[in-house]
Amino acid sequence: MTSVLWRSIGRKEKTREEIMMEALHNVNIFRNLSHKELKEVLDLVYQRVYKKGDYIFKQGHPGNGMYIILKGTIQIIQEKVEGDTKKEEILVTLHSGDFLGEISLLDEAPRSASAYCTELTEVLGFFRGDLLDLLNRKPELGSKIVLNIARVLGERLRVTNQLLAELQEKQQKEDES
Amino acid sequence: MSLTENQRFITRLILFIVLAAGFILILPRLQTIITVIVISILMFTLLDPFVDKLERFKIPRALSALMVILVILLLIAFGVSRIVPLVENAAQQISQSFSVENTLNDRVQSGIDFLNSKLPVNAITTDIPEKINELTENLKQKLPGLLMGAGKGLINAFSGFFFVLFITFFFLKDERAIKKGIIRLVPNKHFEMSLNIMDKIQRQLSSYLQGLFLAATSVGVTSIIGLFLVNTIFDAGINYIVLIGIWAGFANLIPYVGPTAGAIPAILSVLMSQPPNTLLIVVLVIGVFAFVQFLDNTFISPYLVGKSVELHPLIVFIVLIIGGNLMGLLGMMFAVPVAGIIKVTFGEIITNAPKYQT
Numbered sequence: 089m090t091s092v093l094w095r096s097i098g099r100k101e102k103t104r105e106e107i108m109m110e111a112l113h114n115v116n117i118f119r120n121l122s123h124k125e126l127k128e129v130l131d132l133v134y135q136r137v138y139k140k141g142d143y144i145f146k147q148g149h150p151g152n153g154m155y156i157i158l159k160g161t162i163q164i165i166q167e168k169v170e171g172d173t174k175k176e177e178i179l180v181t182l183h184s185g186d187f188l189g190e191i192s193l194l195d196e197a198p199r200s201a202s203a204y205c206t207e208l209t210e211v212l213g214f215f216r217g218d219l220l221d222l223l224n225r226k227p228e229l230g231s232k233i234v235l236n237i238a239r240v241l242g243e244r245l246r247v248t249n250q251l252l253a254e255l256q257e258k259q260q261k262e263d264e265s
Numbered sequence: 266m267s268l269t270e271n272q273r274f275i276t277r278l279i280l281f282i283v284l285a286a287g288f289i290l291i292l293p294r295l296q297t298i299i300t301v302i303v304i305s306i307l308m309f310t311l312l313d314p315f316v317d318k319l320e321r322f323k324i325p326r327a328l329s330a331l332m333v334i335l336v337i338l339l340l341i342a343f344g345v346s347r348i349v350p351l352v353e354n355a356a357q358q359i360s361q362s363f364s365v366e367n368t369l370n371d372r373v374q375s376g377i378d379f380l381n382s383k384l385p386v387n388a389i390t391t392d393i394p395e396k397i398n399e400l401t402e403n404l405k406q407k408l409p410g411l412l413m414g415a416g417k418g419l420i421n422a423f424s425g426f427f428f429v430l431f432i433t434f435f436f437l438k439d440e441r442a443i444k445k446g447i448i449r450l451v452p453n454k455h456f457e458m459s460l461n462i463m464d465k466i467q468r469q470l471s472s473y474l475q476g477l478f479l480a481a482t483s484v485g486v487t488s489i490i491g492l493f494l495v496n497t498i499f500d501a502g503i504n505y506i507v508l509i510g511i512w513a514g515f516a517n518l519i520p521y522v523g524p525t526a527g528a529i530p531a532i533l534s535v536l537m538s539q540p541p542n543t544l545l546i547v548v549l550v551i552g553v554f555a556f557v558q559f560l561d562n563t564f565i566s567p568y569l570v571g572k573s574v575e576l577h578p579l580i581v582f583i584v585l586i587i588g589g590n591l592m593g594l595l596g597m598m599f600a601v602p603v604a605g606i607i608k609v610t611f612g613e614i615i616t617n618a619p620k621y622q623t
Binding site for chain 2: 131137153196215217226
């Protein structure tokens with residue numbers, strides 16, 4: 089009896105909102121937001137359901153915001169032209185809890201790859217227009233998010249620089265030999 | 266099979282007829298609703314920045330929206346309480362001007378005598394005073410009717426305006442929920458495109474309409490200052506300066522025609538009050554409005570309104586005619602802003618939709 093009660097309590101499902109809040113909290117640019125602040129962001133995001141075979145966005149289209157995967161699987165596909173042949177390369181496969189496209193919150197550069205749903209997929213979308221609006225209405229929260237985006241960009245830049253330095257060093261050694 | 270097809274065709278035909286009839290019946294009523302909604306959207310666009318500013322101070326959005334609406338109500342109440350007596354006084358003065366028939370007749374007659382004495386032949390007929398009498402009599406009889414009509418119009422405007430404020434409040438309060446509701450209707454294929462274009466349209470319209478409003482306000486304020494200076498320096502005795510300024514500001518929304526329309530009440534005011542140097546004062550008033558127009562065209566509108574929504578003069582005239590036909594003077598005033606909205610909307614769609622192809 090006791091174990092049954094315990095098990096049923098343990099199995100209690102989270103509310104819809106709690107699931108989405110947790111998903112937001114796991115995104116790097118929202119990680120240091122308070123519960124109240126996350127709720128503010130939740131009011132701004134769009135919940136969308138995509139069928140198997142749908143594209144969330146396509147390579148070359150203007151980027152407008154980021155997506156957080158609540159459920160399902162997304163392949164990030166890059167199309168490359170080799171001579172007369174178009175070749176699709178799967179860069180990465182993303183699952184529940186993953187997120188994509190957060191750099192599009194800053195500018196409208198074309199997407200560098202397509203996002204393809206390999207099964208029924210549910211996502212939350214957060215977009216640049218709403219971020220700008222948030223900066224206008226709640227500058228502290230908006231600035232926090234923008235600083236987080238800057239931090240993510242900074243980290244990626246450092247990693248890229250490090251890789252570049254290693255490659256240069258390797259190239260130099262090969263030249264010497 | 267043949268019977269089924271025939272039935273389907275008849276069903277569709279009946280459905281089409283019913284829908285068409287319904288639309289035709291509803292359209293006149295829809296016009297009022299559409300008018301209210303359009304004005305509400307304009308009001309929402311103008312007031313949204315203020316609500317955002319209040320929200321910055323940690324005031325909840327609903328409360329911010331309510332505060333802004335209340336301020337608007339207070340301004341309107343104050344304005345009405347000040348303007349209505351002015352309008353009544355103006356009407357009374359007009360009536361009195363008409364009632365001083367003898368003086369007017371004497372002036373006209375003396376003018377005619379003067380001209381006749383200078384000309385070899387009696388070139389001017391002597392029945393002009395009679396015609397003036399007829400005119401004044403007609404106006405005497407029609408003026409009460411006109412005022413009554415204006416009163417009714419005012420009442421209608423007031424009730425309509427109440428609806429406008431009500432709808433505007435909810436637009437301000439639930440802006441994001443409404444936007445989400447609209448976007449929810451969009452299929453996934455067009456989701457990001459629709460959202461992007463909607464954002465761009467909203468941003469452009471905000472700056473455009475706010476620019477228009479500020480430009481109109483600037484024209485009004487500058488006109489008031491100019492007329493006040495003329496009054497002070499030349500003791501012109503121009504009445505109702507604030508009222509004239511407000512009218513000039515609104516009239517400025519009508520391109521090309523508006524500035525002239527704005528000046529007319531001021532000139533009429535001078536002619537009615539008959540200051541010592543009437544001609545000089547009239548010239549000065551015209552100069553004031555010409556200067557205001559110069560400022561508006563050279564500095565104010567280019568800076569505030571920008572050229573992204575500039576409309577071709579031919580389109581402006583067509584739009585003014587349409588607006589005037591639909592809703593009279595109010596239609597003419599709103600015609601250009603509405604045309605600007607349409608241009609921005611379709612412009613953004615045409616510019617950005619192709620980026621999402623293939």
